[in-house]
Amino acid sequence: MDKNTYNKTFINHLQQDVNLGATDIDKITSILVFKELKKKDFLIEPGAIAQTMNFIVQGCMRSFYLDENAQEHTLQLGIENWWVNDLYSYLSQKKSRMYVQALENTILVQLPKQELEKLYLEVPEISNFFRKKIQGAYVAVQERVIDSMSDNAYERYDNFRKTYRDIEQRVPQYIIASYLGVTPEFLSYLRKKHS
Amino acid sequence: MDKNTYNKTFINHLQQDVNLGATDIDKITSILVFKELKKKDFLIEPGAIAQTMNFIVQGCMRSFYLDENAQEHTLQLGIENWWVNDLYSYLSQKKSRMYVQALENTILVQLPKQELEKLYLEVPEISNFFRKKIQGAYVAVQERVIDSMSDNAYERYDNFRKTYRDIEQRVPQYIIASYLGVTPEFLSYLRKKHS
């Protein structure tokens, strides 16, 4: 694995939102940690406390939880250039109730919380960057509440395909179903009906 | 209206979470704005940009939006000592798509965004206080996604009554239905069935 390439990919991602000088980049680079996950490996399991922010350099991840009937419910999906986490656990430093899992062999760039917070003081642009990310996460979750109340299953599927075009082909259909809140059988039925 | 009492109520609320010196309290008090709303008045309407954080001193508020069929969906309810807002609009300073409305004659203590942000620099505890509030809002919304996927309507109603015990009696049933994501008729049916 080529850490330099991953560094570049990551810094590139940051620079789409903020302007960084060379010394800023060095400071940031110095705290990065790389993590490799094999398909089906867990990054976070219930009981753990999220200690890092995680950027996907390569691969595909999802977060989900199990309800009282041991049914899976997918909350988030992500591929290259997306962030994944249990933000609740990361922000509150309380035990997670969720799984965060690799759906493919995946490479992450991680920023440990402690060092990231020091970095906030030295590079305020980074602090703003993450403030916006968290804000975006809030908006995304609220959006889900809204359309789970306004839309029927097919409309939600349609929305999903628009928002996650690149992800749809890479994840099994039963996971998409668990994201939409329907059974795999019913999603299959919907796809046929509208094809 | 007795502004002194409202000030005290508000400072009291803050002091349950943070320790404040006398000068801090003065600084905070100096930026507070009071707002009175009559039943059915709107604090925020679609197109507006939320400019303040709003603490309910007395009364009852809700936020909701209209879907494409002009159906109301209630997102948040609050009474004395709760915060109400369209946090999305407040944080991003973009146009709201929601209504925030008084369900009773209501008195708010407001903190204008601009002055609040200055205050963050002078009284860091306040900055932390709101960071936690926003975090809490995120958790609450995620909780809603989770139980809208795991629970049936009656379980959601039951949860609602546990979490909003004091609110249940004060708001009309059709608004609770629109919070739960069911029709008023069906909520009525559920109540009878389980009584």
Add this chain to the structure above:
DNA sequence: CGCGACGTTGATTTGCCTCAACGATTGTGG
């Protein structure tokens, strides 16, 4: 008093689930 807002009831319909069975594909150990 009369009107509008709210809650209830019942009949009917619909969206989605459950369960069971069956291909197709993938992956894996011998």
Add this chain to the structure above:
DNA sequence: CCACAATCGTTGAGGCAAATCAACGTCGCG
């Protein structure tokens, strides 16, 4: 490298949760 198991998607029959529509009772308020 094949054979077999596991994983995944599909189909269909039947059932249940919740919506829709229409009608009616009640209460508070102008």
